[in-house]
Amino acid sequence: MNGRDRFLAALHGHNHSGRPPVWLMRQAGRYLPEYRALKEEHSFRTLVQTPDLATEVTLQPLRRFPGLDAAILFSDILVIPEALGVPYRFREEGGIELERTVRSAQDLATLHPTGVAERLHYVGEALRSVRSALDGTRALLGFCGAPWTLALYLVEGGSPGEGNRLRRWLYEDPSSARALLHTVAGACTEYARLLEASGADAIQVFDSWAGLCPAPLYEELCLEILQPLLEAVSVPVLLFSRGAGNRLPAQQALGTRALALDWQTPLPESRQLLGPDTTLQGNLDPLLLTTSPATVEAHTRALLDSLPHDPAWILNTGHGVTPQTRIDCVHALLDSLGD
Numbered sequence: 001m002n003g004r005d006r007f008l009a010a011l012h013g014h015n016h017s018g019r020p021p022v023w024l025m026r027q028a029g030r031y032l033p034e035y036r037a038l039k040e041e042h043s044f045r046t047l048v049q050t051p052d053l054a055t056e057v058t059l060q061p062l063r064r065f066p067g068l069d070a071a072i073l074f075s076d077i078l079v080i081p082e083a084l085g086v087p088y089r090f091r092e093e094g095g096i097e098l099e100r101t102v103r104s105a106q107d108l109a110t111l112h113p114t115g116v117a118e119r120l121h122y123v124g125e126a127l128r129s130v131r132s133a134l135d136g137t138r139a140l141l142g143f144c145g146a147p148w149t150l151a152l153y154l155v156e157g158g159s160p161g162e163g164n165r166l167r168r169w170l171y172e173d174p175s176s177a178r179a180l181l182h183t184v185a186g187a188c189t190e191y192a193r194l195l196e197a198s199g200a201d202a203i204q205v206f207d208s209w210a211g212l213c214p215a216p217l218y219e220e221l222c223l224e225i226l227q228p229l230l231e232a233v234s235v236p237v238l239l240f241s242r243g244a245g246n247r248l249p250a251q252q253a254l255g256t257r258a259l260a261l262d263w264q265t266p267l268p269e270s271r272q273l274l275g276p277d278t279t280l281q282g283n284l285d286p287l288l289l290t291t292s293p294a295t296v297e298a299h300t301r302a303l304l305d306s307l308p309h310d311p312a313w314i315l316n317t318g319h320g321v322t323p324q325t326r327i328d329c330v331h332a333l334l335d336s337l338g339d
Helices: 003-011 033-039 044-049 051-064 079-084 121-134 147-156 164-172 174-197 215-232 245-254 267-274 286-290 293-306 327-335
Strands: 070-072 088-090 096-098 139-145 202-207 237-241 258-260 279-284 313-317
Touching: 003 070, 003 139, 003 202, 003 313, 033 044, 033 051, 044 051, 044 088, 051 070, 051 121, 079 147, 079 174, 096 147, 121 139, 121 174, 139 147, 139 174, 147 164, 147 174, 147 202, 147 215, 164 174, 174 202, 174 215, 202 215, 215 237, 215 245, 237 245, 237 279, 245 258, 245 267, 267 279, 267 293, 279 286, 279 293, 286 293, 286 327, 293 313, 293 327
Parallel strands: 070 139, 139 202, 202 237, 237 258, 258 279, 279 313
Antiparallel strands: 088 096
């Protein structure tokens, strides 16, 4: 069974290959010297927006780590705000900054929700290029930011902190705040169609700031708002809701094919709570990959022992790998799986 077959089998709950499939959130990036070499010549946005370069960066970790079962396209969740008319950049001192903010009904009127897929054509081109290079040996994932998380970036102008501005907007002018969320959700749905049409085997939706959503609004603004996206595509969707591990039954009820768990959400208890029919993904602490191979091996084996021979589990980190990730630690993780 090759990596693609193993990954797709786990997504549908019948992986009996003897080990779970594995890929890593933020799989490509600054921990790889080959990526850093490219980054010396090109800006991050150039890498994202140039299909040949995005293909190269996507494939780099698969060349270095043959044990990976899936490729996830090198891109960024902020391509959707950019396609709506709000470009982003990375500050020299670190962190993300959007060119402007959206904090009122007047600001909302300046967005351009029509033609998102056309403006993101470079993503489709890169996906088709990667799919050709993989030649059916590994699964190919596209990804998308969730409306709640993307709206936070648009309102806050960068990393959202505690999301105070969006939360206040929802309380003081709920109609226009919801209009922003639904505008973003429409763009996400259009983008998901593009990802599927361009060859993605599955789509991961990153709600990286789900934990900031007020509890009474969570099901409406983090889950129900995704229903049009789920209905628009036929490929499996994996939902990652960081900081919302206490809302797993509601996430399951949404009907995504898989739920990705952060490192703070216990894996065996989640399986017991949700039953056997929902694929789980996760949830090794990404900090472990900055420690030592022996430490990684011990914790990976403990994770494997906690969910032995589960046919609907994808091994992954519980958030993105960091720039401090050690290459020998990634090798140790993969070696822990055996053949």
